[in-house]
Amino acid sequence: MSGQTVKNIALSSDGSAVRIIDQTLLPGRLEYIELRDREAMYEAIKSLRIRGAPAIGIFAAYGIYVLAQSYGRGEFFARLDDDCGYLISCRPTAVNLSRQVERQRALAHAMAGSPIAEIVQALGREARAIHEEDVAMCRAIAEAGLGLLHPGDTVLTHCNAGPLATSEYGTGLGPLLLAAERGVDIRAYVDETRPLLQGARLTAWELMNAGVDCTLICDNMAALAMREGRVQAVLAGCDRMAANGDAANKIGTSGAAIIAKHYGVPVYILLPSSTIDLDRPTGAGIPIELRDGEEIRSLWYEKPMAPEGVKCWDPAFDVTDHDLITAIVTEKGVIRPPYDVNLKKLFG
Ligand code: MRU
Secondary structure, eight states: OHHHHOOOEEEOTTSSSEEEEOGGGTTTOOOEEEEOSHHHHHHHHHTTSSOSHHHHHHHHHHHHHHHHTTOOTTTHHHHHHHHHHHHHTTOSSOHHHHHHHHHHHHHHHHTTTSOHHHHHHHHHHHHHHHHHHHHHHHHHHHHHHHTTOOTTOEEEEOSOOSGGGSSSSOSTTHHHHHHHHTTOOOEEEEEOOTTTTHIIIIIHHHHHHHTOOEEEEOGGGHHHHHHTTOOSEEEEOOSEEETTSOEEEETTHHHHHHHHHHHTOOEEEEOOGGGEETTOSSGGGOOOOBOOTHHHHTTTSSSOSSOTTOOOOOBSEEEEOGGGOSEEEETTEEEOSOHHHHHHHHHO
16 A cells, blocks of 8 residues: 555654655655754645645654754753744644644653653654554544445545545545555545645545546536536545534535535545544634635646736635534544534543
8 A cells, every 4th residue: 555655754764854755746756855943844834745634743743853852951941842832833723733742742841850861752752652643543544434435436535635644544545545455446536626736636646556546626526526426425534623523624625515415425524533622612713724825826827827916815724514524434433423422422
């Protein structure tokens, strides 16, 4: 399976940098880059060299370990706190980023009386633990998600919720990758996911590498595909799920879910528990990242395709209301409504 051969996040061989695939170069070039300082790490997250909710959390956990190696005794906690706040401020929607960075910060503060070298070592161990937990959670999500599909089904994917967005298997793509491994015929319509094309550039690349039969469509073709009975399920990942099951994910997920409800197609949201934010009662308070309108105006075009100076609104995520979601799939299995009750029961 491609996710097992392509390691999208690791430490460099001497442990002094975080090594990632530069996802902005895919599918044309598979290139690794190493990040050592906090500005480079911030830029890598901001410009989506590393992206996907679980992946940015894992990356930042390793990042804190790398940065902590250069802190001196007197300044250790001041610099740690500053770097943690700086990395967290980079992207607001995915809860994994703040959660994993805060986990590192809490661990270090709990060891405040210990030698610095020991604290740094513990941060390295914790980053690896966060990474390994994600591998295990994604594997379990893939198993549970595959149980919802039938041989011969075709699913609609949105954005990229594959190994590149996590560690291995991914969330939304996990069932497809597992099916391919087992020789089960599950196919996909991959929507391109404007404006940053994570579907076209990354999902299509991952599915083709894994031998999954996939067909690329523009986002606005999903309704016709569902009306014609070409899609048996919508599979999507999540960046932050509120306590009632409202799910923030890549802009356009909510539109796909509304269309799916209209045509009676089930919508499955697949996510690890590290993406669930029970402190938010509903999706209403989830911060939505706004990005540079140039992504809409000109990014993928040879020349700008909109009048110069036109105003753009470029929210990176939307919130899918819980009543549009047929089931939520986590490492603990398939969860059905009422989500407020069942999420609390499992993760409260
Ligand atoms: O802006 P991105 O590419 O980081 O957005 C990613 C998504 O919306 C994914 O669907 C989400 O993080 C789930 S990934 C397992």
